[in-house]
Amino acid sequence: MYNFKKISPKFLYQISNMELRARLVVDGFLTGLHRSPYYGFNVDFAEHREYTPGDDIKYLDWKIYGKRDKFYLKRFEEETNMRVWLVLDKSKSMSYRHSDISKFDYGRFLCASLSYLMLKQKDAVGLVCFSDVLEEYIPPRCGLSHIRHILSTLERVTPSSNTTNVYKSLNLLSEKIKKRGLIIVLSDFLDEEEKVIQGLSHFRYKKNEVVVFQILDKAETELPYFTSTTFVDMETKSMLSVDGNLIKTTYQNRVKNYLEKFKTKLYQNYIDYNLLFTSRPFDEALLSYLIKRKKCGR
């Protein structure tokens, strides 16, 4: 479906300007798509286009066909029709970095890219940063100035809280959101599994669409420590000394099981789930948003 040159998170990390980062990601991503995503499902007619096989026949103009005996598709004027909440976890655990970029930075860059893409889509985008409480709250709006506000916030924000309470934070947010929209949650979700699901289900209960991006470092799933290591919890500062080599396989299995289970439970609650590793490009996440947006349109 798409074929474009991927921009690696490592490369983005070297760029200091958040807007530039977002532009690079989104433009690169959009260039690769066959069809323009800028045209939505608004009722205001824009123009006709000749039908090409593969086009949705839903938009065929039967009147033209009656007159000219040819297939033409109706095209509509784009309009803001979606409210998107970018919910970013800024707990200390998100600052973990084994490779080039931390989970939090990855999340920030992804938020920036998504908000830029949304600007292009003319969707209203808001930003919420949370740890155990809601720390940054920017309600969704359209316009470049608003996007710049979001980007500057993303540039400024750092992981601060020593604790994470996903359930509490998501509950608070769901209470605040009055109009339904698309909720994109970016976190490592290293919290109690059941509570996280409950928190996310709240959005679903209020008829919101939810997309979950679980951001993890590869090291968190593979545990590449071969010697005896003392692990220090980044949030609680508690320590644990183990022989990395000895527990590696068991650890990997446990993490894998957890992710499978988490993913299954999210699907059961009609929540889209995407596992993102900090080493991978952002395109998967962007594409996932577009697909979700399309579904929402139907």
Add this chain to the structure above:
Amino acid sequence: MIFLNPFYLSFLVLVSVPIILHLFYKRKYQKVDFSSLKFLEMTTTKKRYFSKLKNFLLLILRCLLIILLSLLLSRPMLKSKVSGTKYKVAETSYVIVLDNSRSMNYQEKNTPRKYLAEKQLISLINSFDSTCEGVVIFAPEYKIIDAKNYSPTNIISPSFDMEAALLTAIDHLKKAHQPTKDLYIFTDAQKDGFKKIGKKIIPADINVYFFDFGKKSDKNIFISEVKTDETLTRGETFKIKVEISNYNLKEKNNVFVGLYIENQQIETKMITLTPHQKSEVHFDYKFAEVGHYAGHITLSPDTLEEDNKYFINFKVRDALHVLCVGEKRDDTFYLKYALSPFYPQRIGHISPTVIFSSEVGKANLSLFDVLILSNVKELDASSTTEIRNYVRGGKGVIIFTGEDLHSSFYNENFLKEVWLGTPENKNISPSFLTSLDLKNEFLRKFRNPQETDFSSIRFSKYYNLFCKSNCSVLAKFDYRQPAILEIKAGAGKIIFFNTTATPSFSNLCLSSMFVPLLHSAVRYLSKKSSSFYHHPTYTFSHPGNFKIIKKEILEEILSLNYPREESNLSRIEKKELTSILGKNLKYFPALSANLDKMERVGKRDLGELLIYIVFAILLFEILVLLI
């Protein structure tokens, strides 16, 4: 357990190295910030315990590895017992000392003990497997013979030098390579065989097995000594004294002792022998003709036959020819009548010839057995040389002093070991003979004080004499001056009387002791008058009478007998054996006990087992590391 290289046990100190490393390594943990310990905590509860266990196991394995390697280098040996000869003994260097002396021919139920010993020796050799190295040592050469090539021999040695055999065996075992070193001694435990051996000659690492082929009840009678006059003359009756030893616990009756001359039985006597005593049997005989005669003495047969025959020989002469030389007629007057009372007619077995000192050069000295110089002042050079050669050739000279004697002549030519001074008068208080050496063969016949009386001989004058090393004083004056001397010169002897053969210095020539003393001296000096010393060396394989013939003329008969020590079956006590052969001695009564009852101590080399254990530990360690 024994360690051949105990030095390497010091390597056990290295056990501390893995312990120190373990403790050091335990503290060195890498500190890492991690997002969440949620999954780690879930995982590590059991793993942490296993990790500790694993580390502890590795520590133990490494310590064990060092301990085992140290043990391996120190070559540990485990003592193990092997019963009898049914089971094979491995990795042993052994030496079998076989006593093949004459006493081992003792008949045990009509079978010689040496035969029994060799039978057991062969089965013993067969009980060692191919990893063993063994040798057999026996008399007379005490050479090392490979045990695998050993086959029973008929060699019987007249005697057995146990010390020489043991020293050869120990020397061989010291150089041996196998971990176990065994010394097997097959002997009848005769005391004489061990008496020369000093204490504790066997090193502690050698196991000694003593196979005793003797018994306390062993009995033996044997001819221990035969004595006879060596200077026999035709028609003269002489005595043969045979000493029979009885090595029996009980009295032995009806023992027959027979005298055989030229294989003809001359006389047989029957005697009774008391236990552990010596008895004497006397035979009287006279030869009618001049010549050499071979003879032997036989004894009733008993369990050890080797010593029941004793070989002797007789040299019968026409008479003992004595040349008496004097300065004046008086000097030889008493001598000639003392030697032959009816001189010049010969009646006795001594034939004297009297000449003056000036006639010595003309006389053929080789015809005379003994030369007597009586108060001879001095002799010309050629005569002196002739007499000196005569003595060195094995003949005897008797010298009597006198007023005319030139001391310097005698000091220079005949009395090199003696310094003859000037005569000293003892007229006021004459001297007597004292300190007679009655052990000397010349004076031995005067041992019986009832038959001899030297007190009647008074010496009024004698020469001052100073003896050097190579002369023996046979009698002294009561003033401690030498009275009779024996001086060795080459193969012959000189008997020097520090008095005259005339009454001028003493009344010796007038006393009753003069004739027996002179006759004894002549017989004594006549003994070695043959040229025996010039015979070449020759080894005889068995005892007997051997004739030496030169130019078809019988010159000499040699009578060879076994050493008498082998006949004495006195046994060495077990305590003495232990003190000589060490505490590692295992005694085995080979005649009464079955060889299968013998227990041997072997040493098992634990090296191979330790190597397997080391490999097993290494494999186990690799497995532990892989888990």
